[in-house]
Amino acid sequence: MFDTFMIHTWIASTIIAATAGILGFFVVLRRSAFAAHALPLATFPGAAAAQLLGIQPLWGLLGFVTIAVVLLHQLQKLGRKDVAAGLVLVTLLAVGSLLLSMTNTYAPAVFSLLFGQVLGVSAADLWPVAVIASVVLIGAMGLYRPLLLQSAFPELALSRGISAGVIDILFLALLGLVTAMAMPVVGALLVFSLLIAPAAAAQSLSARPLQALLLAVMFSMGMIWLAIALSFWTNWPIGFFVGTMGALLFTSARMFRYIRHRWFSTGLPTTMKNQSMKLIPAAQPGEA
Amino acid sequence: MARVDLWNPFQRTDEEVLRLAGTYGEVITMHEDTSSTALVTIPSHHAEASCASVLAVEDLTVSIGGRLLLQGVTFALQPGQLCGLIGENGAGKTTLLRSLIGVQPSPHGQVSISGLAPRKSRDLVGYVPQKINFAPDLPLRVYDLVQLGCDGHRLGPRWFSRRLHQQVQAALDAVGAQDFAYQRIGELSGGQQQRAVIAHALARRPRLLLLDEPLANLDFRSANELAGLLGHLTRVHGLAVLVTAHDMNPLLPVMDHIVYLAKGRAASGGVREVVQSATLSKLYGYPVAVIEYGGRVLVLPHADAQIGEDGCYLMPNGSASGGPA
Numbered sequence: 050m051f052d053t054f055m056i057h058t059w060i061a062s063t064i065i066a067a068t069a070g071i072l073g074f075f076v077v078l079r080r081s082a083f084a085a086h087a088l089p090l091a092t093f094p095g096a097a098a099a100q101l102l103g104i105q106p107l108w109g110l111l112g113f114v115t116i117a118v119v120l121l122h123q124l125q126k127l128g129r130k131d132v133a134a135g136l137v138l139v140t141l142l143a144v145g146s147l148l149l150s151m152t153n154t155y156a157p158a159v160f161s162l163l164f165g166q167v168l169g170v171s172a173a174d175l176w177p178v179a180v181i182a183s184v185v186l187i188g189a190m191g192l193y194r195p196l197l198l199q200s201a202f203p204e205l206a207l208s209r210g211i212s213a214g215v216i217d218i219l220f221l222a223l224l225g226l227v228t229a230m231a232m233p234v235v236g237a238l239l240v241f242s243l244l245i246a247p248a249a250a251a252q253s254l255s256a257r258p259l260q261a262l263l264l265a266v267m268f269s270m271g272m273i274w275l276a277i278a279l280s281f282w283t284n285w286p287i288g289f290f291v292g293t294m295g296a297l298l299f300t301s302a303r304m305f306r307y308i309r310h311r312w313f314s315t316g317l318p319t320t321m322k323n324q325s326m327k328l329i330p331a332a333q334p335g336e337a
Numbered sequence: 338m339a340r341v342d343l344w345n346p347f348q349r350t351d352e353e354v355l356r357l358a359g360t361y362g363e364v365i366t367m368h369e370d371t372s373s374t375a376l377v378t379i380p381s382h383h384a385e386a387s388c389a390s391v392l393a394v395e396d397l398t399v400s401i402g403g404r405l406l407l408q409g410v411t412f413a414l415q416p417g418q419l420c421g422l423i424g425e426n427g428a429g430k431t432t433l434l435r436s437l438i439g440v441q442p443s444p445h446g447q448v449s450i451s452g453l454a455p456r457k458s459r460d461l462v463g464y465v466p467q468k469i470n471f472a473p474d475l476p477l478r479v480y481d482l483v484q485l486g487c488d489g490h491r492l493g494p495r496w497f498s499r500r501l502h503q504q505v506q507a508a509l510d511a512v513g514a515q516d517f518a519y520q521r522i523g524e525l526s527g528g529q530q531q532r533a534v535i536a537h538a539l540a541r542r543p544r545l546l547l548l549d550e551p552l553a554n555l556d557f558r559s560a561n562e563l564a565g566l567l568g569h570l571t572r573v574h575g576l577a578v579l580v581t582a583h584d585m586n587p588l589l590p591v592m593d594h595i596v597y598l599a600k601g602r603a604a605s606g607g608v609r610e611v612v613q614s615a616t617l618s619k620l621y622g623y624p625v626a627v628i629e630y631g632g633r634v635l636v637l638p639h640a641d642a643q644i645g646e647d648g649c650y651l652m653p654n655g656s657a658s659g660g661p662a
Contacts, residue, residue, distance in 0.1 A: 191492050192492065193495070255476055256476055258481055260476075
């Protein structure tokens with residue numbers, strides 16, 4: 050399992066899981082799960098375009114993710130976020146179907162773009178992953194506080210002079226980079242499960258933002274490590290393990306929180322403590 | 338017909354005026370009677386700040402999509418003043434508040450906050466928006482929200498700082514939020530969440546606090562406690578507070594000024610001038626009764642109200658609406 054050809058897989062998937070955990074924290078906070086689902090699928094035709102043009106697949110993916118991010122941002126400005134994500138998703142998938150029909154890509158290649166190719170990572174694949182991950186890490190660290198405030202409370206952020214539009218496009222750009230970087234390795238569908246489940250589980254377990262963020266990174270890395278190991282032993286697809294483990298993780302986190310509340314809280318919520326009660330004499334009906 | 342003299346319980350004695358002025362340490366304009374507006378000036382150690390308004394709005398005009406929302410709005414707010422902003426739905430209250438924090442596109446006219454334009458005075462203004470929906474899973478405690486109030490606009494990672502901690506503690510103390518400072522914000526009651534947002538707004542020690550419908554969705558106790566808190570912030574901390582509220586009853590005991598908006602125009606006056614049946618009925622376009630009950634003045638919507646020529650509310654005999662005969 051730790052042979053030389055597997056080492057690259059371990060390194061790449063660890064880096065991808067960590068960055069996906071960080072951005073996933075903000076995806077869940079901003080309630081843009083649908084956008085996080087739409088971006089990888091809208092980027093997917095980029096590989097076909099790259100083959101048509103005879104360039105590196107990564108450039109095709111980066112090109113398509115840029116188109117998707119700009120489209121998404123512009124459509125979101127017009128109104129509903131979910132409709133915008135849906136429109137971008139169908140538009141670019143439609144373009145993708147045309148591009149795929151024009152190339153002679155055979156089915157297994159499409160399949161691996163959707164579900165990943167974790168066991169085929171080469172040393173050359175590691176460089177773009179490392180570079181993009183560093184860019185995303187620096188971006189997320191720099192934007193941490195405004196992004197946190199804007200994601201959780203857009204109105205409060207606006208009054209502090211933090212522009213919703215600027216934060217939105219920067220965040221989508223970071224998300225797009227993670228998508229383009231992770232897609233060839235873990236696949237379009239897997240990126241999504243790494244973005245959502247660990248962050249949602251972490252947020253229901255911890256009430257501290259930084260703690261929840263680190264927990265999301267740990268969950269995300271733990272999930273992909275376990276999935277690679279299980280996939281290696283069982284020869285089942287890795288997507289199956291990541292997807293089901295994500296759902297399992299979220300369910301257990303919710304159950305843990307429920308049990309902790311139910312059994313370890315002191316009955317009355319603390320809102321009732323330390324509140325002086327002033328009795329106001331009730332009005333008598335005969336008065337006046 | 339029983340005639341109710343509304344303003345007796347509200348009448349402030351001269352000693353009270355002096356005491357209030359002493360607490361504020363500022364110029365206080367009392368609108369005791371409409372005929373002669375008394376200006377009480379008390380020399381204080383804040384002499385240099387005493388004459389400047391915290392907020393001065395002059396001839397503010399805002400139109401959105403060709404529709405004129407605000408037209409020539411002019412008013413000023415002194416330190417230590419709690420001012421209500423009233424008007425019917427769609428009168429432009431939120432638009433006015435948004436212009437004051439500099440996020441309303443293309444306003445005409447002048448807004449100055451301690452002499453600065455809204456975009457340059459963000460540190461001087463605390464803003465509490467209309468009801469925020471806190472998701473129960475939001476990974477933020479009250480403490481974190483207040484911390485973001487201090488440094489949420491800064492780039493780069495946050496390093497531990499004692500000064501920041503003290504600043505957060507001071508804001509939590511000011512609103513009495515210490516008891517639930519380390520609880521998840523989505524799991525608190527509406528009143529506590531409102532306090533948390535006010536603490537967030539106070540974190541950078543502003544001079545002006547703007548609140549958009551802070552009493553909406555609060556129960557009787559929370560609404561009254563919040564009104565008391567706002568009164569405390571103006572009296573003790575010398576803040577100028579501008580607050581919109583449809584139900585102004587909890588605020589009446591602490592409010593000393595009212596700005597009202599109707600059809601894009603604004604007018605302002607002392608509480609006793611504006612809170613009159615005739616004025617409010619005209620303003621809302623619906624019969625409103627101002628009554629006195631149990632030593633307090635109350636504003637009630639009242640479809641059967643009759644309004645006398647002097648603006649007093651005339652109570653039909655046998656009416657169940659209460660009030661001393």
